[in-house]
Amino acid sequence: MWKDYSSSYIKNNSSSGLSVMIATFISAMLLSLLCGLFYNAWKYEVERIELDEGGWHSRIIGELSTDDIETIKDFENVKDAEINKNGYKGTEPTADIYFSDKKAVFSDTRHIAEQLNIPQDKIIYNYELLAMYLIRDPGDTAPRLLFPLFILITLAASVSLIVIIHNSFAVSMNARVHQFGIFSSIGATPKQIRTCLLQEAAILCTGPLLAGILLGIAGSAVLLRLTNVLLGSDASGRHSAAFGYHPLVLILTLFVTVLTILISAWLPARRLSKLTPLEAIKNTDGSQLKRRKKSRLLSLLFGVEGELAGNALKAQRKALRTASLSFVFSFLTFAVMQCVFSLSWISTRQTYFERYQDAWDIMITVKDTGADDFEETAMIQRLDDVESAIVYQKAVAKRIITDEEISEDMKSLGGFAQASVNHVTKVDGGFLVNAPIVILDDNSFLAYCEQIGIAPRLDGAVILNQIRDVTNPDFRHPVFMPYIKVPDADENMVSVLRQSGNEEAAAEIPVLSYTQEVPVLREEYAKIDYYELVHFIPASLWKEIKGQIGNAEADSCICIRSRENVTLDELNALQDKIALLIDGYTIEQENRIQEYETNNTQIHGMMALFGGFCILLAIIGIGNVFSNTFGFVRQRRREFARFMSIGLTPKELGKMFSIEAVVIAGKPILISIPIVIVVIGYMLRMSYMDVGEFMTEAPFVPIFLFMSAILGSVALAYYLAWRNIRKINLAEVLRDDTMI
Amino acid sequence: MEILKCNKVRKVYGSGGNQVVALDGIDLSVGKGEFVAILGASGSGKSTLLHILGSVDKPTSGQVIIDGTDLSKLNQTHAAIFRRRKVGLVYQFYNLIPTLTVKKNILIPLALDKKKPDKEYFDKIVSSLGISDKLEALPNQLSGGQQQRVAIARSLIYSPALLLADEPTGNLDQKNSKEVIDMLKLSNRSFEQTILLITHDEKIAMEAERIITVEDGRIISDERRR
Numbered sequence: 006m007w008k009d010y011s012s013s014y015i016k017n018n019s020s021s022g023l024s025v026m027i028a029t030f031i032s033a034m035l036l037s038l039l040c041g042l043f044y045n046a047w048k049y050e051v052e053r054i055e056l057d058e059g060g061w062h063s064r065i066i067g068e069l070s071t072d073d074i075e076t077i078k079d080f081e082n083v084k085d086a087e088i089n090k091n092g093y094k095g096t097e098p099t100a101d102i103y104f105s106d107k108k109a110v111f112s113d114t115r116h117i118a119e120q121l122n123i124p125q126d127k128i129i130y131n132y133e134l135l136a137m138y139l140i141r142d143p144g145d146t147a148p149r150l151l152f153p154l155f156i157l158i159t160l161a162a163s164v165s166l167i168v169i170i171h172n173s174f175a176v177s178m179n180a181r182v183h184q185f186g187i188f189s190s191i192g193a194t195p196k197q198i199r200t201c202l203l204q205e206a207a208i209l210c211t212g213p214l215l216a217g218i219l220l221g222i223a224g225s226a227v228l229l230r231l232t233n234v235l236l237g238s239d240a241s242g243r244h245s246a247a248f249g250y251h252p253l254v255l256i257l258t259l260f261v262t263v264l265t266i267l268i269s270a271w272l273p274a275r276r277l278s279k280l281t282p283l284e285a286i287k288n289t290d291g292s293q294l295k296r297r298k299k300s301r302l303l304s305l306l307f308g309v310e311g312e313l314a315g316n317a318l319k320a321q322r323k324a325l326r327t328a329s330l331s332f333v334f335s336f337l338t339f340a341v342m343q344c345v346f347s348l349s350w351i352s353t354r355q356t357y358f359e360r361y362q363d364a365w366d367i368m369i370t371v372k373d374t375g376a377d378d379f380e381e382t383a384m385i386q387r388l389d390d391v392e393s394a395i396v397y398q399k400a401v402a403k404r405i406i407t408d409e410e411i412s413e414d415m416k417s418l419g420g421f422a423q424a425s426v427n428h429v430t431k432v433d434g435g436f437l438v439n440a441p442i443v444i445l446d447d448n449s450f451l452a453y454c455e456q457i458g459i460a461p462r463l464d465g466a467v468i469l470n471q472i473r474d475v476t477n478p479d480f481r482h483p484v485f486m487p488y489i490k491v492p493d494a495d496e497n498m499v500s501v502l503r504q505s506g507n508e509e510a511a512a513e514i515p516v517l518s519y520t521q522e523v524p525v526l527r528e529e530y531a532k533i534d535y536y537e538l539v540h541f542i543p544a545s546l547w548k549e550i551k552g553q554i555g556n557a558e559a560d561s562c563i564c565i566r567s568r569e570n571v572t573l574d575e576l577n578a579l580q581d582k583i584a585l586l587i588d589g590y591t592i593e594q595e596n597r598i599q600e601y602e603t604n605n606t607q608i609h610g611m612m613a614l615f616g617g618f619c620i621l622l623a624i625i626g627i628g629n630v631f632s633n634t635f636g637f638v639r640q641r642r643r644e645f646a647r648f649m650s651i652g653l654t655p656k657e658l659g660k661m662f663s664i665e666a667v668v669i670a671g672k673p674i675l676i677s678i679p680i681v682i683v684v685i686g687y688m689l690r691m692s693y694m695d696v697g698e699f700m701t702e703a704p705f706v707p708i709f710l711f712m713s714a715i716l717g718s719v720a721l722a723y724y725l726a727w728r729n730i731r732k733i734n735l736a737e738v739l740r741d742d743t744m745i
Numbered sequence: 746m747e748i749l750k751c752n753k754v755r756k757v758y759g760s761g762g763n764q765v766v767a768l769d770g771i772d773l774s775v776g777k778g779e780f781v782a783i784l785g786a787s788g789s790g791k792s793t794l795l796h797i798l799g800s801v802d803k804p805t806s807g808q809v810i811i812d813g814t815d816l817s818k819l820n821q822t823h824a825a826i827f828r829r830r831k832v833g834l835v836y837q838f839y840n841l842i843p844t845l846t847v848k849k850n851i852l853i854p855l856a857l858d859k860k861k862p863d864k865e866y867f868d869k870i871v872s873s874l875g876i877s878d879k880l881e882a883l884p885n886q887l888s889g890g891q892q893q894r895v896a897i898a899r900s901l902i903y904s905p906a907l908l909l910a911d912e913p914t915g916n917l918d919q920k921n922s923k924e925v926i927d928m929l930k931l932s933n934r935s936f937e938q939t940i941l942l943i944t945h946d947e948k949i950a951m952e953a954e955r956i957i958t959v960e961d962g963r964i965i966s967d968e969r970r971r
Contacts, residue, residue, distance in 0.1 A: 007856075013844035187840040190801055191899065192829020192854050194822045281821075282801040282828075 007197075011205045014181070022209050024631055025177055028170035030213035030220075031624065032269075033262045037221020038228070039162055040258040041250065043155045045229050047137060049246045050151060054134045056244060059089075061101035062135060063114040066093045066127045069100040073121055082106050082113050093129070107138050163265045170266070172326070175273035178202055185277055186285025195278035202277065206270035214266065218258055222250060231610060307664050310657055313648070314664035317641075325669060328630045331623065332673035332715055339619035339711050340681040343704035345688065346612050351702055352692060356481070358601055365527040365597055367565040367580055371396075372591035375444075376561045377544040377551075381587050382446045385563065388586075390579050392566045395526060396446040400547070400557035403503040404440035404538055405432060406489060414486035415472055421536065423475050428534040439537040440502055442466075442547070442554070445524060450543035453524045454517065463546060465515030466500055469523060469530060469539035481693040488538060491519045500540065505556050512550035514542065526564050573598040619711070627718040630669060645730055655731055662730075666723035670716045748906050748939050749775040749798065754807035756793050756962075767793040768804070769962040775907075778937045780930065782944060782953035790962035791943045792911060798941065799834050799909050800824040812906035829854045833900025833908040837915035839892040841884040841899075848880040851898045862902065870898050873935060874928050890921030897928055901938065908932070908940045914949055926952050 015022050054060075069077075069088060077086040077100060085103040092099030102117070104110050114128050132145035139152065185198050226248040233245055277285075303311035318325070371379060376398035385394045411420050421429050421436050430437040445453060451461040459467075472488040492498050498516035503509075523530065523541075530539045551557065567579060576596045584592065645658055689699055756768040767790045775781055785791040796802035797809060800816050801824075809816040812831055819827055828834070841850045851871070855862050871877045874894040884892055893913055900908050910929060914922035926949060932938045942953055950956050951970070958966040 009849055010842065010845055017844060184842055187842060188853070188857075189825060190799070190828065190834050190836075190840065191857075192825050192827075193857050194825040196822065197825075197857060279821075283796055 007201045007204065011201060011208065015205065015209065022177065024173045025206070025209045026213045027631075028173040028269075029210040029266055030217040032166045032170050032265055033214045033217025034221045034224065035162060035166065035217075036159070036262045036265060037218040037258045038224045039159060039221075040254055040261065041222050041225025042228060043159075044251060044254040045225060045246060045248060047151060048249050051134065051137050052244065052246075054131070054137065058131060058133065059092075059101060060103065060131075060134065061089075062104050062107060062110045062131055063102050064089075064092060064099040064129045064131075065102070065114070065118060065121070065123055066097055066099050066129065067123065068098050069121070074100060076121065077102060077117055080113060080117060082109050083117075099129075107135060107140055110135060110140065111142050159261060163261060166265050167269045167272070168330075171269040171272045174206060174270045175276075178273045178277050182277060182280065182285050186280070186282050189280070189282035189285055198278040199271075199274045202274035203267075203270055206266070206274075210266055210270075214262060218255075218262060221258070222255075303664060303668070307660070310661040311664055314661045314668065317644075317661070318665055318668055325630070328627075328669060329673055331627075332670065333676055335619045335623040336674055336711065336715065337677040337680060339616065339623075340677060340708050341684055342612070342616070342619065343707050344681065344685045346608055347702055347704050348685070348688060348692065348694065348699060350608055351694065351699065353604065358597075358604075361527045362597070364525050364566070365564050366567040366571060366576055367563075367583070367594060367596045368527060369563040369565070369583065369587075370593040371561045371563065371587065372593070373559050374561050374590055375547075375551075375557060376446055377444070377548045379446070379561055379590075382448065382563075384586055385565070385583055386448065388579070388582065390567050390571070390575065392568055393449075393452075393525070394563055394565045395449040395524065396544075396561055396563050397449070397526065398444045398544075398547075398557055398561040400442040400444060400551075400554060401505045402440045402442055402540070402554050402556065403437050403505050403508055404500060404540075405435045405437050405503070406538065407435035410435070410489045412472075412487040412490050415488060418474065418476055418486075424536050425534075429536050436536075437503075437508065439505075439534055440500075440540055441530070441537055442502070442540045442542055442557075443524075443526075443528070444542055444544050444547040444557070447543045447545050449524065450541070453541065456524070457518060457520045457522050459518045462517055463543045465517040465546070466540040466542045467518050467520055468500060468516055469521070469541070470519035471521045471531075473531065473535050475535050479693040485521065487519075487521075489519070502540065502550070502554055504554050510553050510555075512553040514540075514546065514550060525566070571598075573602070623711070623715055623718075627715070627722070630719050631722045641726075642730055659727060659731070662723050662727045663720075666719050667716075670719035674712055674715070746777040747774055748777045748779075748812055749773065749941075750808075750810045751798075752808040752810075754794075754797060754804045754809060756790070756797060756802070757805045766962050768797070771807070771962075771964060773957065773964065775939060775941065777906075777939055778933070779955060780933045780940045780942070780953045781955045781957060782942045782950035783957050783959055784944060784947060784950040785959035786945055789959045791945075791959050793962075794959065795909050795911050795941070795943045798907070799832050800828050801834075829857055830903055831906045833897075833903070833905040835893070835896050835900050835908065835910040835913045837912040839884070839889075839896040839916075841892055841895055843884050846881050846883060847876060847887070847895050850884065850895055851880075851902055853899060854903045866904075867902070869935075870901050870932075873931055874898050888921070889917050890924055893917060893921070893925050894928060897925070897932065901932055901936065904936065904938075906939065908938050910940065910942045912944055913942070914944070914946070922949070 074086050074088060077083055082104050083102060084105045087101050089099045089101045091097070092101060102114065104113060110130065114130070115125060118125055118128055130142065130145070132142065132147065133149075135141070136145065136147075136149040137151070141149070185193075188198060189195075229246050229248045303315040305311070307314070376396050379396050382394065382396045385391060385396075388394075408420075421431075424436075428439060447463055450463065453467065454461040457467065468489075470488050470491065471485040474484040474486060477484055498519075499513050500516050501511050501513045503511045523539075531537050547557075563583075565579075565583070567576060571579075573596070576598055580594050580596060584594065648658060649655075685699075689696060751771050751773040754768055754771040754773075755766070758765045758767055769790075771794060783791050783794065793802065797804050797816070798811070800811075800819060803817065807817075811827075814827060814831065816824070816827070841847075842853070845853075849856075851867070852862055868877070871880065874897060876891060876894050876898065879887060879891060879895075884895065887895065893916075897908075897910075897913070900910075908929075913929070914925050917925060929940055929942065930952065933940050940953075942949070944950050953970070955967070955969045957964055958968075
């Protein structure tokens with residue numbers, strides 16, 4: 006009997022079933038996507054750890070003999086053991102052990118060490134890798150957040166989905182409260198009603214659930230591929246993520262999804278089954294107001310139809326809550342995301358691409374090579390497409406600035422009063438500050454001398470004599486002033502550079518000039534430590550003083566500018582040419598146009614991902630509106646029949662419907678717009694960007710399109726429901742007692 | 746043989762100043778095979794009494810015993826099973842399941858118990874109620890009178906101890922009303938079915954063999970007609 010009843014209901018109420026199926030499909034897809042992504046994130050992490058640290062589970066530090074290794078291998082649980090000559094800190098040898106049963110790694114390694122008479126403090130474990138298999142030891146105090154984070158996210162997703170989709174089930178179930186009242190009055194127990202509803206849910210949900218899970222798996226594969234493309238699998242610190250899927254993940258996905266959907270269906274089923282037959286039979290209309298409420302604005306704007314629409318919306322408030330929340334969240338997230346990305350793009354373009362557009366075309370990092378040791382500079386500089394090529398290296402040093410040396414401008418702002426102790430130290434006779442050294446190849450240094458208008462020489466330094474007004478936090482429009490007093494021309498200008506960490510070791514070098522003009526490099530100075538005093542010196546001078554100063558970075562850089570309007574292909578060709586020239590060095594290359602395009606792709610990719618998320622939220626909202634409008638067709642046929650019986654024309658009813666649709670879609674937008682304005686206003690303020698500057702590139706079009714999509718979908722749902730309702734035969738509906 | 750007994754049944758709705766006493770100390774006894782009409786104006790408490798007797802509502806105080814079962818001691822599930830097996834309910838609005846055929850509507854109480862119908866008894870009921878040829882129809886394909894006959898058939902299918910009919914003719918024209926009352930009388934005679942008919946219509950009440958008049962939640966008269 007239940008089978009006949011349910012199948013007949015599903016057959017005759019396809020729209021209400023459809024909303025349940027859509028809700029199930031979306032939930033299954035999201036949860037499957039989440040589980041698939043988590044598994045792949047886990048897999049990627051395991052691969053990364055194995056690449057960085059190795060796949061060993063425990064290690065014994067020290068020189069072990071081949072016999073010892075054989076003894077270790079004889080242990081039942083040991084899968085493999087091998088000698089690693091530089092296993093510990095790259096210097097000490099270790100025996101790396103791999104276990105079959107990872108859970109026994111701690112006890113078995115201790116046992117092995119005892120057997121070989123090796124002290125326990127010589128054992129180290131690959132905690133990071135073991136934690137990925139949920140094997141933890143009290144000795145591992147580091148927070149391992151991947152699993153807790155996954156559980157938290159999945160829980161949050163499940164609860165959110167339950168909140169969202171249970172309404173679809175509720176709409177389908179509540180439409181039949183009266184019928185279940187009849188069943189109850191003739192003896193159906195609450196359990197029988199609940200079972201019937203859950204069986205119906207199972208029939209409706211099985212197909213969409215499986216389809217959703219499959220699409221979720223496919224989605225996670227696509228997303229992983231996209232991540233590889235967007236984040237660049239060959240970027241340093243990243244390896245290419247290969248998609249994988251484990252049967253256990255499928256079981257977990259099925260469990261989480263079925264549980265989520267079961268709870269979503271069970272909540273309204275339980276409520277319905279608990280109704281007494283009297284309550285259920287008396288439930289003549291699902292949309293009744295509990296107390297009188299006024300819709301002043303709507304009645305003022307649209308008259309009686311406005312008031313009726315307002316009351317209907319209030320009566321359905323609970324059922325439409327999901328739609329409202331989804332619309333608010335999706336529109337808010339979409340609008341804020343669009344604005345944030347625009348803002349971020351404008352900012353990156355201004356502070357990076359536009360600022361350095363003329364500073365570089367190709368940057369090459371030459372690994373483990375000093376600027377003074379690099380011998381191919383002239384060859385690169387002579388290449389046809391190379392306008393300029395500066396080979397440089399950075400080093401850190403310290404310098405004391407005496408009170409007398411401080412410029413008047415800086416003194417007026419309190420001198421070093423606002424400097425952090427991390428950057429400036431008060432010492433006898435002045436302040437010890439950081440003095441970064443930028444070592445330029447000799448040719449480039451000579452060219453730099455010419456650039457700033459001094460006689461080209463290779464025996465001294467040029468000092469960047471500027472400091473930011475530290476009292477003005479506007480980083481976008483900083484104000485600079487002279488840092489130190491420029492000595493008179495006849496004075497002997499020298500700078501005493503000191504070794505960082507050992508300030509007794511020092512080198513006195515001539516100062517060729519104090520300037521506020523920097524060489525054309527893709528470098529920023531005094532970005533974090535405003536008080537650093539930058540020295541530009543030639544490579545030949547560095548060769549003389551590096552013994553005293555030290556602390557040079559291991560790598561050198563080559564900043565290459567090509568001719569104007571160079572294309573990406575030309576830059577790529579030039580890169581290849583240079584790579585051939587300096588074949589003997591380990592290098593990393595990047596080029597400006599490629600970076601610009603990658604950055605664009607990344608921003609668009611992120612926008613696509615977030616946009617997809619917003620669209621998904623909006624679909625949930627739209628699905629909710631559809632399920633509601635179709636669900637209440639039955640209830641509202643009678644409501645509208647009543648209105649028509651007292652003289653409302655179909656046109657007036659249509660107007661009432663339109664008002665409802667506008668309010669449902671418009672209210673979330675009206676709520677969201679002020680919030681978006683406040684958020685963006687705050688962000689503009691924090692980033693010191695002019696409102697006008699932002700407004701010229703504000704993403705009005707996508708926001709308007711998204712808004713229109715929401716409005717259009719709600720209008721469509723209401724139109725379809727209206728088309729269904731307007732065909733009613735007044736006499737028939739008022740007579741039809743099955744409507745009661 | 747006593748099939749129904751009410752002892753000081755009281756039903757109060759609301760609380761504080763909004764209290765409404767729907768039933769005020771009802772004492773009632775009905776024997777097996779009786780056809781009793783409960784007569785009262787709107788708001789007299791007769792429907793409340795029917796709901797309590799049908800175990801779809803509970804009294805605030807007092808005791809209701811049907812066929813030896815004390816209804817106040819039943820939980821929701823046991824009350825449902827009791828309704829299914831011991832009470833047949835017929836409403837003014839026939840309360841048929843619109844998506845099930847007439848036959849399936851009639852057999853719902855048995856189906857809920859996963860019981861197969863006694864074919865002979867089923868045929869007897871549907872033929873005596875004149876709906877044998879409508880068994881495969883859906884409720885909305887029947888007239889009001891036919892739908893009410895289906896509801897009566899459903900209420901009789903489990904041979905309940907008590908058939909409760911709440912204004913069963915309230916939604917019908919005179920001809921159909923007479924037919925429905927005749928059907929109830931027939932079932933009372935043919936199946937020795939105890940019937941409690943709730944009505945506000947004195948003329949309908951006159952068809953019963955005993956008329957109990959209710960006013961303001963109290964029984965003001967209990968008259969046997971023959």
